[in-house]
Amino acid sequence: MKQNIFDIKTEEDFRLACVETFLYQYKNVEVYRKFVDYLNINPSSINQVLDIPFLPIEMFKNHLVLDKNAVTENYFQSSGTTQMNRSKHYIADFSLYEESIYKSFEQFIGKPEDYIFLGLLPNYSENPHSSLIYMIDFLIKKSNKPENGYFLYNHQELFDLLQTISDKKVILFGVSFALLDFLDTLESLNISISESQNLTVIETGGMKGRKEEMTKDELLKIFQNGFKTDKIYSEYSMTELLSQAYSLGENIYKSPNWMRILIRNTEDPFSYVDDGKTGAINIIDLANKHSCSFIATQDLGNVQDDTFQVLGRIDHSDIRGCSLLVS
Incomplete structure (x- = not known):
């Protein structure tokens, strides 16, 4: 990438880093490319953050979400029981x-x-x-x-x-x-x-x-x-x-400059709600350079200015995470 994500200062810095990351991951992360193509989105038309498609987080359970240029056997795995289908996030660069x-x-x-x-x-x-x-x-x-x-x-x-x-x-x-x-x-x-x-x-x-x-x-x-x-x-x-x-x-949460929370409409996952309204959390994490930086989660929340709240889980979504860490 041309820009170090940890040097992002302005909205324009962030926009440029997001578009650059999107194009890189579309080209190099097979499951993300297939997802974008399935939505019939022309990658060259993406030039704003809100235009970028977000990969459903469930994809990490059933697919390899990894840069084709990266070779690694290292991964993080979500907590859970042996009966659960657990997410794997392969890590190319610790x-x-x-x-x-x-x-x-x-x-x-x-x-x-x-x-x-x-x-x-x-x-x-x-x-x-x-x-x-x-x-x-x-x-x-x-x-x-x-x-x-x-x-x-x-x-x-x-x-x-x-x-x-x-x-x-x-x-x-x-x-x-x-x-x-x-x-x-x-x-x-x-x-x-x-x-x-x-x-x-x-x-x-x-x-x-x-x-x-x-x-x-x-x-x-x-x-x-x-x-x-x-x-x-x-x-x-x-x-x-x-x-x-x-x-x-x-x-009340704050994220660093290379991470951003957007709130999507639970009835229409390709649209966003106004500030203060509750919806589902989409996360941009530009540190995910070698997997996918644009993830649609199953968490509910809202955004107000530069802060956000986490309000729970979407109904029927899997129990996830830390509560199962010591099972």
Whole structure:
């Protein structure tokens, strides 16, 4: 590509990068080319972002979505049971993912080197094909703090550690049900975390089928009370992406300059709704250079100016993601 996606500054930069990426992927990603051709779209007619066709995310379950110039056996796989048809996202260039992780985290949270990273998640060796675990493992390596670690199965050790490092900047990553399980353990032991301005909790979703459903606002309030901090953040990504959006509260997300959320009409998938209206989420992720950067998801949400909300799943879509990470 002519332009480094991480240098995008303006809307025109973004438009040009999108059109360039579209043309490259139309030429080099077979399943995407067939999809565009099936829609009877002339690729040379595409010159605006809203004209670009979005590949249904289900294609990652049944097709190889990969640049023909890339040779790789490395992939991320969506969480799930052995009975489920799980998505595979083949990764031709891990350095692109790592740069996306670093720059997005730095933009919204801070420099990884300044934090201790703790995970209520399985470790990398238990889940080598999880994009989320790869991300946290990468941040842990960048941080290089002796206290870093995973504590999914050891709540008492995590509690003791949090008490001893309350004077240091700490990020606790966790899927939602694992964070709730940890707080339930503390309640059963009749102990509580000391209040700390240095603790930031980042929940990564994952409730479906694991615990009683609740709204995101209810969940964040429970975490604020249980972890004794207002810094309850959220991260939004998925197996089929190489970029992350972050919410610093109230379920309001922002994405980095090389990632964009569009809201399509659920009744007409080739049209878009107005700002503030709920629809299905389309994602542009220009870090997906060697797969597909234009993905139509099964998530519901809305966009307001440069922020967006995630409001759940389209009815009848598969249970996906983090809630099945430790099945």
